[in-house]
Amino acid sequence: MPVLMRARRRDEEHRASTPLELFFDLCFVVAVAQAGRQLAHALAEGHPGHGISGYLMLFFAIWWAWMNFSWFASAYDTDDPLYRVVTLVQMAGVLILAAGVPRAFEHSDFTVIWFGYVVMRLAMVTQWLRAALGSRGAERRTALRYALGVTVCQVGWLGLLLLPKGDVRWVFVVVALLELAVPALAERQRQTSWHPRHIAERYGLFTIIVLGETIAAATVAVQSALDENDELSSLLPIAGGGLLLVFAAYWIYFAVPIHRHLRSNRQSFLWGYGHYLVFGSAAAVGAGIEVAVEESVGKSQLSTFGASACVTVPAALFMLTVWLIHSRHQKRGLAQQLVLPVSSLLVLACTFAGRGAVLASGLVASATVAVGVTLTSRQGTAPAE
Incomplete structure (x- = not known):
């Protein structure tokens, strides 16, 4: 029973x-x-x-x-x-x-x-x-x-x-x-008894899973291109830039203890629904890296600019959405608040970097983490990026 x-x-x-x-x-x-x-x-x-x-x-x-x-x-x-x-x-x-x-x-x-x-x-x-x-x-x-x-x-x-x-x-x-x-x-009359720490952990674990799938998709794409074309010089910048993007995405997402913000349905609904864009953009970065790899070896119908945008647009969307629904609640001061919005614009600008767009985006994302860590250290606040 x-x-x-x-x-x-x-x-x-x-x-x-x-x-x-x-x-x-x-x-x-x-x-x-x-x-x-x-x-x-x-x-x-x-x-x-x-x-x-x-x-x-x-x-x-x-x-x-x-x-x-x-x-x-x-x-x-x-x-x-x-x-x-x-x-x-x-x-x-x-x-x-x-x-x-x-x-x-x-x-x-x-x-x-x-x-x-x-x-x-x-x-x-x-x-x-x-x-x-x-x-x-x-x-x-x-x-x-x-x-x-x-x-x-x-x-x-x-x-x-x-x-x-x-x-x-x-x-x-x-x-x-x-x-x-x-x-x-x-839940308009009674809120279910969800647990803030548990929910924050569940979303964090799924973020890791999505980022892991992005790495796996990029790895398979690079391996397939090498098997067919042996274009190592054009693939290494894409692979390296993609890895930097994923590492930075992990750092940015997990830099704040978001469970402190999840006090009621008013905060949690917006935060939870916003993860549609967080998860979706993170997974789309992997698809974009696949497209960039195929374009670099001449197997894509897209232009170099279009293939670059397949990476930079979801990467910028990820950074901006994480700031909007997640990170900004733990920021202190204008400088910290501006790091992710400004960085998302810089990642978008990397679209114009030609076949170096993925590497440039990865470097911008890495710089974002470095700047965030530096500002946090100077201001003595809880980790930001």
Whole structure:
């Protein structure tokens, strides 16, 4: 007989990510890798509009499913057999979704994507219904609102299959907005008992996973180019610049103790939703490096400027978004506040550096870290960058 699912305390000590949560995250690596690979192929073939719009839609599905589970688990993780089984079912849905990414990109066929999402979301509804059974009053109503909201939105995603392909983007926008509204509506009377330190750790771990996938994608791209062209002199600057970008991204993100800022839903919703751009841009940097590699060996339909922009634009977006929703809350003084916004503009300017754009961006990102560390040391504040 499964235990009742009771809410965990927000002030619980030593609250950390569980092995099951880490296993859950690893399944999402597959989906992120598939989305990034398809984005890289579309960009390299000279179809940026199709590639970017498809990537934004598919990455939303990946990010939103991950985020819903992570916040639920922060409040209700009982780690009993039933909880584990339902979570494993969600993981199976992630893998189904990942398998459907190429078909969705190439043929706008969302059947497999939708089915994988059904598996994930119905499992999530089961978790919320179980939480409702173990609670009462306002907490129970919150859980039931979540279950109803997730179900209604999943029905809305049927539009991807039933409506003409030309309406797919409109369906996505409408239902995505409904999805984003569910937590705010469900928690308007009572806030779920998510744990600030646990949530900050969960987002940090997923950031590491996305950055790791970026390194893996770049490594495979360089290896493939070497196998076919042996153009080491043109590949080393891209590989070195890409590595500097990822290292700097890690440093910038983890320089601040963000859990101190996450006091209520007012701060946490904006912070959590903003990570759509943080995660999406970090993964897109890897796709951009792949495109830059292909352009350097003559396999891309994009110009040198276009290939450079595939790296510099998501890198600049990452830096600016991390500052906007994450780092600025721990900054002290105008100088510290300006480091990341100014650096994001400088990274964008690196687009004009030709085939040296990736290396130049990596050097700017490294300088950003150095300047941030220096300012922090002089001002004697908590770590900034």
